[in-house]
Structures are given as structure tokens and as C-alpha cells.
Amino acid sequence: MNVDVTLPDGSVKTFDHAVSGFDIAKSIGSRLAKDAICLEIDNVFYDLSAIFESDISVRIVTNSDPDALHILRHSSAHILAQAVLNLYPSAEYGVGPSIENGFYYDFLFKEPLKESDLIEIENEMIKITKNAQEFTKSEISKKDAKKLFKNQSFKIELIESAETDEGVSEDVVTMYSNDKFSDLCKGPHIPNTTYLKHFKLTKLGGAYWRGDEDNPQLQRIYGTSWFTKKDLDVYLTQQEEAEKRDHRKLGNELNLFTTSNELGSGNFLWKPKGAILRDLIETYSKNAHINNNYDLVNTPHIGKSILWETSGHLNHYKENMFPPIVHEENDETYYLKPMNCPFHILIYKSDLHSYKELPLRYFEFGSVYRYEKTGVLHGLLRLRGFTQDDAHIFCTNDQINNEVKTLLNFSVKLLNSFGLVDIEADLSTKPKKYIGSDEDWEVATSSLKNSLTELDIPFATANGEGAFYGPKIDLHAKDAIGRRWQLSTIQIDFAQPDNFNIEYVNSDNQKVRPVMIHRALLGSVERFTGVLIEHYAGHMPGWLSPVQIDILTIGEVSDYLNEIKEILSDYRINIDDRNLRLGEKLHNSQKNKVPIQVIVGEKDISASTLGINIHNQDNLKDVALTEAVKLIKAELKVPEFSING
Ligand SMILES: [Zn+2]
Ligand SMILES: [Zn+2]
Numbered sequence: 001m002n003v004d005v006t007l008p009d010g011s012v013k014t015f016d017h018a019v020s021g022f023d024i025a026k027s028i029g030s031r032l033a034k035d036a037i038c039l040e041i042d043n044v045f046y047d048l049s050a051i052f053e054s055d056i057s058v059r060i061v062t063n064s065d066p067d068a069l070h071i072l073r074h075s076s077a078h079i080l081a082q083a084v085l086n087l088y089p090s091a092e093y094g095v096g097p098s099i100e101n102g103f104y105y106d107f108l109f110k111e112p113l114k115e116s117d118l119i120e121i122e123n124e125m126i127k128i129t130k131n132a133q134e135f136t137k138s139e140i141s142k143k144d145a146k147k148l149f150k151n152q153s154f155k156i157e158l159i160e161s162a163e164t165d166e167g168v169s170e171d172v173v174t175m176y177s178n179d180k181f182s183d184l185c186k187g188p189h190i191p192n193t194t195y196l197k198h199f200k201l202t203k204l205g206g207a208y209w210r211g212d213e214d215n216p217q218l219q220r221i222y223g224t225s226w227f228t229k230k231d232l233d234v235y236l237t238q239q240e241e242a243e244k245r246d247h248r249k250l251g252n253e254l255n256l257f258t259t260s261n262e263l264g265s266g267n268f269l270w271k272p273k274g275a276i277l278r279d280l281i282e283t284y285s286k287n288a289h290i291n292n293n294y295d296l297v298n299t300p301h302i303g304k305s306i307l308w309e310t311s312g313h314l315n316h317y318k319e320n321m322f323p324p325i326v327h328e329e330n331d332e333t334y335y336l337k338p339m340n341c342p343f344h345i346l347i348y349k350s351d352l353h354s355y356k357e358l359p360l361r362y363f364e365f366g367s368v369y370r371y372e373k374t375g376v377l378h379g380l381l382r383l384r385g386f387t388q389d390d391a392h393i394f395c396t397n398d399q400i401n402n403e404v405k406t407l408l409n410f411s412v413k414l415l416n417s418f419g420l421v422d423i424e425a426d427l428s429t430k431p432k433k434y435i436g437s438d439e440d441w442e443v444a445t446s447s448l449k450n451s452l453t454e455l456d457i458p459f460a461t462a463n464g465e466g467a468f469y470g471p472k473i474d475l476h477a478k479d480a481i482g483r484r485w486q487l488s489t490i491q492i493d494f495a496q497p498d499n500f501n502i503e504y505v506n507s508d509n510q511k512v513r514p515v516m517i518h519r520a521l522l523g524s525v526e527r528f529t530g531v532l533i534e535h536y537a538g539h540m541p542g543w544l545s546p547v548q549i550d551i552l553t554i555g556e557v558s559d560y561l562n563e564i565k566e567i568l569s570d571y572r573i574n575i576d577d578r579n580l581r582l583g584e585k586l587h588n589s590q591k592n593k594v595p596i597q598v599i600v601g602e603k604d605i606s607a608s609t610l611g612i613n614i615h616n617q618d619n620l621k622d623v624a625l626t627e628a629v630k631l632i633k634a635e636l637k638v639p640e641f642s643i644n645g
Helices: 021-028 030-035 066-087 115-130 142-148 153-160 229-245 247-253 272-290 305-310 341-349 397-417 438-454 525-535 558-567 582-591 602-607 625-635
Strands: 003-006 012-015 036-041 044-047 059-062 102-108 136-141 172-178 181-184 198-208 217-226 302-304 325-327 332-336 360-369 385-395 423-428 459-462 472-478 484-493 515-524 549-554 573-576 596-601 609-614 620-624
Touching: 012 021, 021 030, 021 036, 021 059, 030 036, 030 059, 036 066, 059 066, 066 102, 066 115, 066 172, 066 181, 066 217, 102 198, 115 198, 136 142, 142 153, 142 172, 153 181, 198 229, 217 229, 229 247, 229 525, 247 525, 272 360, 272 385, 272 397, 272 515, 272 525, 302 305, 305 332, 305 341, 341 360, 341 385, 341 515, 385 397, 385 525, 397 423, 397 438, 397 472, 397 484, 397 515, 423 438, 438 472, 438 484, 484 525, 515 525, 549 558, 549 582, 558 573, 558 596, 558 602, 558 625, 573 582, 582 596, 596 602, 596 625, 602 609, 609 625, 620 625
Parallel strands: 423 459, 549 573, 549 596
Antiparallel strands: 003 012, 036 044, 036 059, 102 217, 136 172, 172 181, 198 217, 302 332, 325 332, 360 385, 385 515, 423 472, 472 484, 484 515, 596 609, 609 620
């Protein structure tokens, strides 16, 4: 027997026996054999122990490869479940996938677990990883699997419903075992348990079985795992920092927004200070749009069911929509809008358009409503009601290229203005099922790609990940502690113009279809505000601070104070003339993260001076009033928006 193994560099190794991943890695070098985690063949991952008897082209996935982290983390989830079962033999286990930065496993315990129990479970996991327990794969019949998992109702359910993601097909069950622990699983895994060295259980949460609120509530144990101690430490430090920056905590401390049981989950109430912040963000964005050839439009929050039938939302998106509002007497059904597009299309349709008018760009802050599951709601970042900085561009096929480039540049410049400067993109291309002609897709996709290249925006291509109706670009920004936030989306759409039968008159006087581009640049105002709060850890830049200057008085200074107030009347100022110690006033102002404190004492009156503390700068005393105004102006300057340079 000869097996030819082709490596990514094109070289071929020939073995005179059936070959495993270990054999291949070893044949290349001992270092690689040590670092190897699994194999990739035709976009499918295999265990290193898998045996191949015919020719293959392989890539060896090592521990420095991002794909390897998923495998480590999923294996960590197995070891977590194993540890839990060792300690709590009556616990039932559900599913345990790898997630971004870590893994989790869902359990049903006889007695609910407490956060403090995690240490013991972590110690049990450490024990398991001290000895090399191999992960071995086996295939058994459904009948045998049911016998094996007879006390595990969730596993029985997975076997019966043939969950392919969990390694169960119609007739055979794939299983991975190490020591006495087994789990339904399609793999692959790290070779043995000693590969897991750097991990931590991070928190305890709750989740419904299969994400369905009618199912039993389970306890979810979260953990994180990495290939090096350094990576783990960096991540844990980042998490600590992230907790301090949590926008929900800061939003409460800074009095920005609130929520209430009477309101329902996934919606927020903006308090006066939060409403100022929100308005500043919206106004800035709105002006940028107006100055860049967008037309403002305004649309209502509900529309008749026929509209959502035409747009396809009732066919493709209904599970994300709120239930209908039915007016029985008039036999009418309405839906809250999950998207603004159909309304903008109706506006487009209300007039006849010539090619000379295109591109047409309709912009609005459109509030939309999506019935997200309770479990995925997260502060301002994931809501049921939110406001998109939404625009729809109607253009000709020939205009796509230029339009996309202008748009991308506009988007990056807008994010930059808010202090988000490290921008990367994902380009999602044509999926297997799609509508529209190949040529249209080609033109649109290369427009997106060329624009990214020309503007020097680093991007990754997600081949085949686009929506069926057109390719798209997602922009994400890196925040102050290195987290990436997906913000802007630019989506080309070949479907909606057809659904609504919209047209323009071309230069040959014929009616033809325009192309539509959906785009939201901040994403949603709520989410964007949440991201900014976390990016700045609540210390908003001066121009975005709800209160920009706290004027703190010492003694009797009222006439001079009035003079200062007059001079600073363009700014959002707050006066603290309470009869308190200065230290207390300063502490209070800094706690509220006000960027500038102006201190006015009796001795400042005759000299026309004041004290000034600017966030992140040295505190200054006896500064001439005119000089202080200059410093304040510089600190509170609104960034100029320009798409050039
Ligand atoms: Zn598994
Ligand atoms: Zn849209």
C-alpha cells in the first residue's frame, strides 16, 4: 500500500502504510509533531489519530492557528463536563460548544450550583489534565447510545432528534471518550487531556435547554482556555478591564439610562444626561449625512402586513418580529417594523425617477423592533427596540463602484471622528443559493473588494457567507482594550428592487431596475453609545460629555462667577456653589467623569484668574481667564467632519 500525502507547499510525502496525522506531522519534524493539534482536509478538520488509507492533501493545524483554539476549547468543554460528572454524578449534561474566547457547558443539577463551586470544578479539571487521557472516537448504534446515556435525558433527546452538530445522524452516533467519560460529538479533539494547560472557569450563568423558554432552565458554566499562559493572562486582564468599563454599570453610575420591569426586557429609557449624549451622536452623524448629499426622510413605526409580505420579511424574518397588531373591526393587521427599508422604498416609489437623479440617498434615524430571545439581550449592545442610522441608496449598476467607495470612506471617517481609528472589514461573498445574475454579483463584489483595497482597509473574505440577495461589507473597530466591535454594514441588494418593482427611466427612455444599497454606519445609536462608553471607560471626549465643565466655587464669588458663566455660555456647564470643601466637590465632579473642573476662589476675583483641571492633564492654578478659555476651547473642540484627508 502507498499513500501520497500532499502538503500545502505542494510537496508530496509517500508512506508505504496507512497513515495517521501523527505520522505525517512526525515525518515533517519533531517540533511540528509537538505543536500539531489536528488536520484539515478539504475544509474539514480531523483528529491527529485519524487513519488515512488513500491519497490526501492536508494542512496540519498547529497551536498557533486560530482554528486550533476552537478545538482546544471544545475539548475543554468535554473536560469540564467530565469534571462536573465526577463531582456531581447525578448532574445531567446538555451541550458544550466552543465560543469566542472560550467555551461553556450547560447542566441540570439536583441542587443549583453556586459561583463558589466553580473552584472545586476547576481543580477537578486540573486533575484530569495531569494525566494524558486520550480522546478516542467511536461510532455506535442509536440503540447502544441510548443504553449508554440512559440517565441523561438531554443526550437521549439529541440522539432521538438526530442532531448532526452533536455527532448524531439518522442511524449512527459518533462519540468521543476519555477515561470513563463519553459525550456525543462529531469532533475533532486535541489528542489528549494534557494539551489543556492554560484555562479558567470564568462565570456561572443560566440558559434554557436548546434556547427555548418552554424548556427546563439549565446552569451554564463558562470558561476560557488558551495555548499559552501569556495568552490566558492577557485575556483575563482584558476581562477585568472590560468589567470596569461595562456600559451597564457606567450608564447607571453616570445617570445616563435606565430600564424597568414595566417596560419589558431589551428596551431602555434615556435619562436627561444620556439623552444629551445620544443627541450629540445623532446630530453629528445627521449633519455629516446632510453635508454629503443624503436626503433626510422620516417614516412611521408600523406598517400593514401586505408591506411585510411584499418585502419578504413575513416569509424570511417573521421569528424576529414582534407579534402582529390586529384591528379586528377593520380586519387590518399591522407589524412593528424590524427594518426601515420597505418604507424608504415606498418613498422612492411615490415618484417617477430619471437616471439623472441617481444615486438617491435616503437617510433617517429609524427605530426598529426585533423580538430577540431573552438570553441574548445584553444592555445597549443587544436590544429589542433600537434606532439605526439607516440609509438606503438607489443607484444604477454603473454607479455601484463609485458609491461603495464613497460610502466606505464616509463610514471610516465617521467612526474616526468618534475616536475609533483602528478599523478592519469582513467581506461576505456569493453564497450557494443566490438571486440575481452572476455578472451583477461579480461587479458588486469586486466593487466592494476594490474599495477596501484602495482605501487601505485590512479585510478578511468570508467566502460564500453573503446573504442570498447580495454581497456585503462589515466594518469593525478595535476599542481601547483591544476588543473588536462590529459596527458598520454596507449591504448590496438585488432582491428588494424586484420585490417592490421599483424603476427609473434610463437615458434610452426605458424603465429599468435600480440597485439598492442598505447601510448603517454606527449600527444602532444605542449600541454605538454602549461601545463608546466602554471604549472611553465613561470618560467621554469633551465634545460628547453631557456636562463639559463643572465650575466649583470657594467662598463668595457670585459676580465673578456670573462673568465666567457668560464667557462659557456655549458649553454645557454645571455650577457647584454648595458650601462644601473643595476636595469633596472635586471628588464628586471626577466621579461623574466631567472632563473639566474650573475652580473659582475669592482671591481669583481681583486677578481675573481661575484654577483649571482637565482630564488627563496637569492641574493648573492662577490661570488667566483668557488663557483658560483657550484651553477649554481646545479640549472641547468638536471634531470637524470631512471625507477628504
Ligand atoms: Zn465534543
Ligand atoms: Zn435596509
